[in-house]
Amino acid sequence: MKLADRFVDLATRSVPLRTLIFRRLLLRFPIGSWAQRLRSAAVRRPHYAWCLYYAALQAKGLGYHAITVVELGVAGGNGLLCLCDHASQVRKELGVDIRLVGFDSGGGLPTTRDVRDLHYVWPPGSFEMDRQALEKRLAGRAELLLGNVSETVPRWQPPAEAPLGCVMFDLDLYTSTREALPILTKANVLPRIWCYFDDIRGYPDMALTDYIGEGAAVREFNDDPQRSVVRDNISPAHVFHGIPREPWHEQMYVYHRLTHPQYDICLSQSEHQLKLVA
Numbered sequence: 255m256k257l258a259d260r261f262v263d264l265a266t267r268s269v270p271l272r273t274l275i276f277r278r279l280l281l282r283f284p285i286g287s288w289a290q291r292l293r294s295a296a297v298r299r300p301h302y303a304w305c306l307y308y309a310a311l312q313a314k315g316l317g318y319h320a321i322t323v324v325e326l327g328v329a330g331g332n333g334l335l336c337l338c339d340h341a342s343q344v345r346k347e348l349g350v351d352i353r354l355v356g357f358d359s360g361g362g363l364p365t366t367r368d369v370r371d372l373h374y375v376w377p378p379g380s381f382e383m384d385r386q387a388l389e390k391r392l393a394g395r396a397e398l399l400l401g402n403v404s405e406t407v408p409r410w411q412p413p414a415e416a417p418l419g420c421v422m423f424d425l426d427l428y429t430s431t432r433e434a435l436p437i438l439t440k441a442n443v444l445p446r447i448w449c450y451f452d453d454i455r456g457y458p459d460m461a462l463t464d465y466i467g468e469g470a471a472v473r474e475f476n477d478d479p480q481r482s483v484v485r486d487n488i489s490p491a492h493v494f495h496g497i498p499r500e501p502w503h504e505q506m507y508v509y510h511r512l513t514h515p516q517y518d519i520c521l522s523q524s525e526h527q528l529k530l531v532a
């Protein structure tokens with residue numbers, strides 16, 4: 255982008271320029287707690303960190319020592335490596351261990367025939383993985399499950415000691431997301447699973463709606479009355495005063511397992527009496 259265009263872009267965003275500059279600085283020179291930098295979105299991929307942190311907080315409240323976090327669609331592995339960094343921060347802050355699992359074909363986007371798979375945006379074979387290079391960088395911090403998610407997801411179960419706590423959906427295609435969404439219905443999960451959907455919104459040339467791509471898969475998943483819905487009302491702009499809405503806020507979802515035996519346990523630390531003031 256030309257310098258002048260870059261300036262126009264930055265100077266007119268809903269997030270003040272000062273905030274964007276400070277965030278950049280905080281990435282280079284991190285001060286304060288990681289949790290505060292997360293609330294200020296001054297960490298890499300705040301959407302990933304947000305899901306991880308709040309899933310771990312829920313797990314801690316329920317007495318779990320570990321959770322499983324899944325990335326669906328790994329490609330080169332930048333997202334999974336970012337999750338590794340966030341996981342070590344969450345371990346330090348909350349004492350909850352994070353088991354990371356990345357699902358991917360290894361060979362990029364599969365060839366599919368469904369017209370809702372956005373072939374006009376991504377051709378088959380996009381986002382191939384260099385498995386050797388990625389495994390070297392991961393150095394055992396995350397497990398890679400390679401193969402088509404239509405086969406790997408049904409075969410997989412979260413480990414007994416680490417219920418599934420959050421899922422990053424980044425498979426791009428309607429069919430792949432449809433095949434992967436039942437991961438939320440596994441037996442060993444937290445009562446509420448934090449989810450991020452990368453392609454539920456996008457650039458104008460993607461022309462996304464709820465009837466194609468990830469959005470269509472989510473809509474169909476939610477149509478089934480046997481399942482609890484995936485929906486957001488929890489993004490930072492709702493929670494913290496003075497935080498302007500940012501694009502990633504629209505991509506945060508939560509799956510509620512209403513039938514979970516621990517669903518009703520109160521985890522709130524707030525004061526629950528409103529005494530008459532003098």
Ligand SMILES: C[S@@+](CC[C@H](N)C(=O)[O-])C[C@H]1O[C@@H](n2cnc3c(N)ncnc32)[C@H](O)[C@@H]1O
Nearest residue numbers: 327329333358359362363381402403424425430
């Ligand atoms: C956009 S890339 C993921 C990018 C990654 N999450 C990141 O942030 O760096 C999408 C990935 O989904 C994978 N994928 C899509 N459909 C799949 C399927 N049916 N089974 C396995 N992997 C699939 C592709 O291999 C591709 O690497």
